[in-house]
Amino acid sequence: MNSLNQSDLDRYAQVAADIESAVGKRIAGQHPLIRQTLIGLLAGGHVLLEGVPGLGKTELVKAFSSAIGLTFSRIQFTPDLMPADIVGTQVLEETESGHRRFEYQAGPVFTNLLLADEINRATPKTQAALLEAMQERHVTVSGETRPLPHPFLVLATQNPIELEGTYPLPEAQLDRFMFKATVNPPTAEVLEEILRRTTTGVVIDVPLTADIDTIASMIAMTPLLPVASHLLQYVALIIEATHPHGDNASLPVKRYVRWGASPRGAQSIILAGKALALIEGRPHVTAEDIRWAAPAALRHRLVLGYEATAEGVGTDVIIDEMLHSVPEPKPEIRGAP
């Protein structure tokens, strides 16, 4: 039985708004990115950020950790980075009594917020170590399983340029990210605001706006919000429409998409919708939540064919068209709104 009431919802919505506002003081012009990160945190997902260097991805993670009071780590992925550099390793230590023993030294993965910078520069073996930790939320070293802190959110970045010497994440690994957020270059107005905030030598402090218990209760509350059956059907139809050989596939999907989204994509949409409902103070998910979450949840799950590359068609265009082609469930009665 759930004892949630409207005042709790209102309080959660206020906390979320405060977090966004606090982070927004440090990060200018990236409100969608801030919201996606917060939703990833509440929904227990991880976020893949894609954007050129210098757009404030690290600052974003730092700001979040400051606003919520969470621990923060950053790993710069390089080709020589080893799995032990992430998950930790056993080191030989000598006790005061002269005995020598292996002691586990935790890696940077043991944190609440982990920024995996340029994750595609590490080898697949190292990537797999992190991705396994992301999925299982624990690491196993020398046969001993160690749980990761809760909450645990990974924000991994990919640089879409300078691809030489990189190891692009395979589709199976990409599927483990709940969202893929595109960090767009700031507009002139936003850039002006960034300059105003960052060139005066004054560091803008991000106030602590929520305690970790509140965040934990929000995270616990998120999956409990109900979703009506017709919205589950709506999500299922959207996912089905991403498959080029499906009955609901639109012409662009048939032409440009090679592989559609997995069920994990549908789960991400629903969970993201629930988190969005929570931070907006609603007790249930709506179709608008679904449509809002779908692009970020699906853009890294669609595998495009060479036709898309040749014609310069991106996933966002296809997803946008697909969302227009899949009708929201409505009464099959003429004249009904």
Next chain:
Amino acid sequence: MRLAWLSATAQTYAPHLGLAIVIVFAVDWLTPFDRGLALTGLLIAAFGLALLVRAATLRISPWDASRAAERGLRARDAFTTALEFTDPDDGVHQVIQQRADRLAASSRVAEAIPIDTDRARLRQFATAGALALLIGLLPPLGSSPALSTDLDAALDAEADQIEQIAEAVAESDVDTAEEIVDQLERLAAELRRAESLEQALQSLQDTETRLGEKIDPRFLSQKAAVQGLARDLALRPLADGAPIDASSQLEELADSLDDLSDPELSALADRLSDLAESQAAGNPGLSSQLSDAARSLSSGDLETAAQSLRQAASDQQSGLDGARGQQALSETQRALEGARSRLSGAPGQGQPGSDSQGEGDGEGQGEGQGQGEGQGQGEGQGEGRGAGQSAGQGGQPSGGGGQISGVAPGDGNAAGQGSQGSVGAGGNQDHGTEVDTAEVFSPIEEGALSDLIQVGIDGGSGDGSILGRADAPTARGQSVVPYAQVLPEYLNQAADALGQLQLPPSMRGIVQTYFDLLADEAR
């Protein structure tokens, strides 16, 4: 929801309904369907009734209603979620229910399920309606020009005319007046009620048929006989100072036989014998009475002669009455034929004929009229008049008789008319050319005897010959009508001619027999 469905469905199918109405009006305009307005009303009524029945029986689930309401109110899935999650022990469910209740309480039904207007479809319906109205205002096609403007007015005019005929007949004292008046009044009423041209024409045809059945087949010969006797006695009374009326003369003669001398009785017997002979074909009873009277006078039996004369007077009077009644029937039938022709548009709708070149080579005697190129011998004069174009067509070059046919009132181009060739006497005889009895020129219809008339030179031979040769555009004109249509008038005219005493009494029987045969064939 039902009202919204009703409105949306009505608007969805309104253009289809409009198209159907346009089609109905178009059919009504192009054909004599004449039920456009009624069928349109029926269509609209059926459409409305079907919508109402379907709206009343429409199945609307709670999910449909709540989903429609939350879409109309932009309540973002609040109602359907509340409909699905109703656990009273679950706090989230309770919050969802309360939220839905608040939204419903602050909303109106009209806002939740608005009744929208599809302007495009309504415009299409309005356009179709305007088009149907426009078609409805157009004069109907498919009827004769005389009726194209207003069928009802044409039928009313004919009905008025028929009623006038009925009044005229009613005022007369003919013995068939009551029968004719009944038929005509019934016909006038049917014409006024007629809903289509076909129906009116059928009523006319039926009445014609009924009147025709009342006409005695021997009517014309009877008419010729009684009228001939009346005129004969009017011009040459049986006794000096006798009244003009034939039956009165015979009555008075019966009473005054004793006053006549023997020579007068003998002359009277001869006269009565001649009169009896002239009545033999058309009025055998009267002829017999006159013969008996003549024989009785010759034998000196004046009493018997007087009885025969009185009976002859009675027969003459009854024959006259009967002829007048039959004449009224015949003329009424002709009047109805004229009405039917006017309504059906037969006059003035001659069919174009083919160009032809007339060439004849026949011999005989006769009178020809026409203008053109001709060869042969004979008497010819005159000039074609009339409307239309025509040309004569000669007979077979090798034939002695030849034929001139296919003529029609021309516009001056008619040529090569021969006529009366059959009475010629010559060496050549040709029976190989038959008269085309399918269609002939009707001087009655056209009223211009100077036009060419189809004749058949049957068995002509002798000195005279009419060779018709024409090289002119030909078209069968307006007055080419079926043979059977003009024959009654010919017979009527012949009967009148027989009464003019232009033929000796001994020849009247021959002429009468000839026309009787024609009438029999026509029947």
